Amino acid sequence: MTDEFESNIETLSVAERLAAEALIVDVDGFEGPLDLLLTLSRTQKVDLRKISVLQLARQYLAFVEQAKALRIELAADYLVMAAWLAYLKSRLLLPPDPTEEGPSGEELAAHLAFQLERLQAMRDAAARLMARDRLGRDFFARGLPEGVERVRKVQYTATLLDLMQGYARIRTRDEFRPFVMDRDSVYTMEQALERMRGLIGFAGQWTDISSWLPDGWDGDPVKWRSATAATFAASLELVKEGHAEIRQSETFAPIQLRKREKRHE
């Protein structure tokens, strides 16, 4: 690699060699073929409007040849440009063929010159832009801004409908409250559980669950129903806790309950 490199540039003058090296070293630094062309065009040291596109094409092709010789991988678009410039070169050198369609070599060359000039102009403009006085570097905004305080005022609203629906909601609830509040004929599971906890210790024998009902709860069917349900639920709770055992011989047969004997291990 090194040998090849040296043998290749031996034939060049020192100045040329330096220039070539700069180009080759920078090849990654070029932003595409247009950028490279613009750089090459600078060596012509002329106004971009008077640039010789033909000469530029030759320079570019020489560059690509050299890069190839140095086995430098060139991106595809550099090669596409090379092919196009080779074509352009031939169009510029040969007398125009009147039968051929499309733009003339001069037109193509003029457009390329325009593109180069435009790119250069944008670069100059970018430099001028960046050189302007800039906020936060040359001039400054208020360092201690007083933010606009958002005073949020909440305004509550309600419609007559909301009001009536609200009232209806409460009154509807009221309608049912008496039944819930009416505890006279309701025997709760908590009540039953409390009562049975005190008694279960004495129930060594299987006893019909109906005998566990509190006094005065077996006459009125409503009260009997509530007390039976509560007592049954409480029985299950005691079984779950491990204090009692429960059994029923068949469907609808009486349910029986007794104390669970402590196991002696």
Place this chain on the structure above:
Amino acid sequence: MSDAEETGAGTETAPRESLFEAPPIGEQERMVEAILFASAEPVTVRELEARMPHGCDPAEALVYLRKRYEGRGVRVVKVGDAWAIRTAPDLGFLMQKETVETRKLSRAAIETLAIIAYHQPVTRAEIEEIRGVSVSRGTVDQLLEMEWIRFGRRKMTPGRPVTFVVTQDFLDHFGLENARDLPGLKELRAAGLLDNRPPPGMVPLAGDPEEEGGEDEAPGQSELFED
């Protein structure tokens, strides 16, 4: 004005040459102005001095600057031992932006309001009894603040509790002439506003709720406006 401009032109050269003469006082005033403007914190005279070219007298420049801003929209003020530019106090209102947000009244507030409207004059304990839950102070305060309810007479019952009644604002807002114009439960029901389904968790034990409700309410309603 022209003075300032002239000195302004001079600046290009003045600032850096600390070995030379201090910039003219007008120029120093400009510097103090720019520093106070751009600084995120109030700036002490000492710091001004450190930041400005050698030989400057920021204290003197401040006197001029302060005078210049007298009666302006912003003022040069002393904050502790430092200086800052601040909005003139009479223009503080410009720094506020009022946004009005309309929000629905909460369910608790609506129910409380409804009870007061239907049962007035009513005590807090009575409201709680009717709603079945305690009434938060915030809810009552909100309604008082909105001026939809106000305190009524004290009840002649033990403890002489205060009562609540609705206000004229309330009537105006809801387009009522009188609290008695509020539709009764029967009308609410007729209008389909009364939900007959029992609230969840409550067991409809017996009878047709339709009938029962009707009977129940009638006396209650009449009581309300008896006095």
Place this chain on the structure above:
Amino acid sequence: MSDAEETGAGTETAPRESLFEAPPIGEQERMVEAILFASAEPVTVRELEARMPHGCDPAEALVYLRKRYEGRGVRVVKVGDAWAIRTAPDLGFLMQKETVETRKLSRAAIETLAIIAYHQPVTRAEIEEIRGVSVSRGTVDQLLEMEWIRFGRRKMTPGRPVTFVVTQDFLDHFGLENARDLPGLKELRAAGLLDNRPPPGMVPLAGDPEEEGGEDEAPGQSELFED
């Protein structure tokens, strides 16, 4: 300032003293002064109008205010259709403490920014045609993120590509009243360098649709703007 704007602003400001006459212009100038001093961001005339009492003419007050600050340490500057107070650029040397390190922009980003500023509204394909290379997504993203560029209207050309334009932040950062004040803009235009000159026949630069990175982005971006 048009009728529409006046009435538009009126609805917002009205509450305060809509029944009274607008304050004298000197007072309005103080108000504009206070508002601009208080804000780090440029404030539009419309917003000034919205914050000042009804009937005020901030545009007129701004004329006076701007004059008042000529040659001072801070200046009243126009940024697009908004106004701001900024320190005089010649005093930047005093503000080392406030200096903010702006992110270093790559050469590609700077060029892309300049192309957008000078050619706006400009499509990605046009940027690529000018630079002769495809524009990386990162470059555009960075400029968007800095809020120096934003999406403009779609071009009415096939594919309806999105365009890029510069923002108010861009103008503010570079101290430009508006995009027409870009340095050298007139000369570039006169020289025909801002023309969109189509290539004769096919030129294998980035304008070539084959290579256009823009192609695959187009659908993604179009989603953003489809309503």
